[in-house]
Structures are given as C-alpha cells and as structure tokens.
Amino acid sequence: MISKREVKSSVKDESLIEKRRSQMIRGSVKLFKEKGFHRTTTREIAKEAGFSIGTLYEYIRTKEDILFLVCDSIYDEVNNRLSELSLEDGTIRGLKSAIHQYFSLIDAMSDDFLVMYQESKSLPKDALQYVLEKEMLMVALFENILQSCVKSGELRIEQKEIQLAAHHIVVQGQMWAFRRWALHNVYTIEEYIEVQTDQLFNGIVGASPE
Known part of the structure; x- marks a missing residue:
C-alpha cells in the first residue's frame, strides 16, 4: 500500500478543497502544456x-504542490476508470478489451499524460517517488490480467516475461499521448x-491488421 502524500490546506471543507x-x-494542465x-x-x-x-x-503551499496534484489526479482517474480490469476472465478477449479501454483512456487524457x-x-524527490510507485501500480494491473491468462492456459509466456509485457502495454498506450502529433x-x-x-x-513480422 502506498502512503498518500499530503498537500496541506488551510481550508477544512473537504468538498470545497x-x-x-x-x-x-x-487550469494548470492547459498552462503547463x-x-x-x-x-x-x-x-x-x-x-x-x-x-x-x-x-x-489557501489550498496549496507551492507550485510543486499543484504539479503533484496533477500527477496524482491522473493516476486516480486511471484507477477509477480501469479498476474493474482486474476482474477480466483470464481470456485473450478480456486482455484485448482491457488494452482497448486503457488506450482509449490515454486518448481522452492525452494532455494530462x-x-x-x-x-x-x-x-520534489518524495513526490516523484510517490508518482513512480503509482505508475508501477498501473503496470501491476496489467500484470494481473496477463497472469490470469497464463493460469487459464490462453497465454503461454514465461513468468519473467509477464512484467515486461505489462510495461510494454502501458508504454505503448502512453505513446499515443507523446507522439500523437506525428500519428494523428x-x-x-x-x-x-x-x-x-x-x-x-503477433510481432512486427507476423502483424496483419484486419
């Protein structure tokens, strides 16, 4: 469990915060972009x-607090929208559905990413570490789905390859945000x-989009 990093506020009303x-x-996503x-x-x-x-x-102390809130909100949104992906049934069809949902979310939040x-x-170092840990939780989400596919017999890859495949899915999804200017x-x-x-x-050699 990741310990939540606190951003201090002088306001006590949580809904207003x-x-x-x-x-x-x-506002900051627009300006930072x-x-x-x-x-x-x-x-x-x-x-x-x-x-x-x-x-x-009244709601933050530094500009770095705002940047942290931007990063944290992105992972919260990803988790909220994709939290049920871990319930996929261990099939290739379910894995493809999860990838589709994740890539579509990247498209909707491309400026944020x-x-x-x-x-x-x-x-700051502690905030960056927190953000990186949240990133690894997103990778773990796909590791769990891949592991389910292996256990069901629908996917045959070595255990050590599961994490690499999960990273590959996450990065290829995020590439749509980074390279959309060249790809759209x-x-x-x-x-x-x-x-x-x-x-x-299928790999590049065997790829044949249909």
Missing part, C-alpha cells in the same frame, strides 16, 4: 482556475489500438 483543486488542475511548468506562474494558474492568488494559496511526463522531473494524421485512435494490439500479440 476537492472542487478548488480540480479547478487548479484543469502551453508554457511549461517553470515558465508558468501561480498567479497565472489562479487566473486560469477562476479565483485569486490568495485563494489559491503529456504534461505529467514532461514535467514530473520538477517534483496516419491513424485514428481505433486504428492505433488495432495495430498496436496486433503487433503485441
């Missing part, structure tokens, strides 16, 4: 979020999912 921080996250983390000021984030700089500092991976290096004129998200899934199961 969640609302205001959600506004900050949305356009200007980068270091060139964006907290005053600009407050303005984009729709409140004053004084109000902003792009900002996180470009700017997470600016997090060639593939729709559905075509991208189809080709990547086919290459995952």
Whole structure:
C-alpha cells in the first residue's frame, strides 16, 4: 500500500478543497502544456482556475504542490476508470478489451499524460517517488490480467516475461499521448489500438491488421 502524500490546506471543507483543486488542475494542465511548468506562474494558474492568488494559496503551499496534484489526479482517474480490469476472465478477449479501454483512456487524457511526463522531473524527490510507485501500480494491473491468462492456459509466456509485457502495454498506450502529433494524421485512435494490439500479440513480422 502506498502512503498518500499530503498537500496541506488551510481550508477544512473537504468538498470545497476537492472542487478548488480540480479547478487548479484543469487550469494548470492547459498552462503547463502551453508554457511549461517553470515558465508558468501561480498567479497565472489562479487566473486560469477562476479565483485569486490568495485563494489559491489557501489550498496549496507551492507550485510543486499543484504539479503533484496533477500527477496524482491522473493516476486516480486511471484507477477509477480501469479498476474493474482486474476482474477480466483470464481470456485473450478480456486482455484485448482491457488494452482497448486503457488506450482509449490515454486518448481522452492525452494532455494530462503529456504534461505529467514532461514535467514530473520538477517534483520534489518524495513526490516523484510517490508518482513512480503509482505508475508501477498501473503496470501491476496489467500484470494481473496477463497472469490470469497464463493460469487459464490462453497465454503461454514465461513468468519473467509477464512484467515486461505489462510495461510494454502501458508504454505503448502512453505513446499515443507523446507522439500523437506525428500519428494523428496516419491513424485514428481505433486504428492505433488495432495495430498496436496486433503487433503485441503477433510481432512486427507476423502483424496483419484486419
């Protein structure tokens, strides 16, 4: 279990904290994508979020806190949307369904993922470690599904290859966010999912999208 990193707030109303921080996250993702983390000021984030700089500092202490909240919210959203993937039935069909759901989520949150991976290096050491641990939980989700496929006999790969395959799925999904600028004129998200899934199961030589 990962210990939740606390971002201190002088406000006690949890629902208001969640609302205001959600506004900050949305505003900061837009600004970080356009200007980068270091060139964006907290005053600009407050303005984009729709409140004053004084109000902003009631909910966070530093600009790094905002970046952490962005990263943490991404993994929370992934977990919320994909939490039932571990219940897939150990079939190749179920694995392909999980991959499709995950890649589709990357498409819907591509700006968020792009900002996180470009700017997470600016997090304090403890916050970065927390984010990396959350990343590994996402990999573990696919490890569990792959393991279920092995146990059911639908997939035949060595135990040591399961983790590598899980990392491969996670990274290939995230590539849609990083390289979409070069790929969107060639593939729709559905075509991208189809080709990547086919290459995952058949390799480049045997790949034949249908």
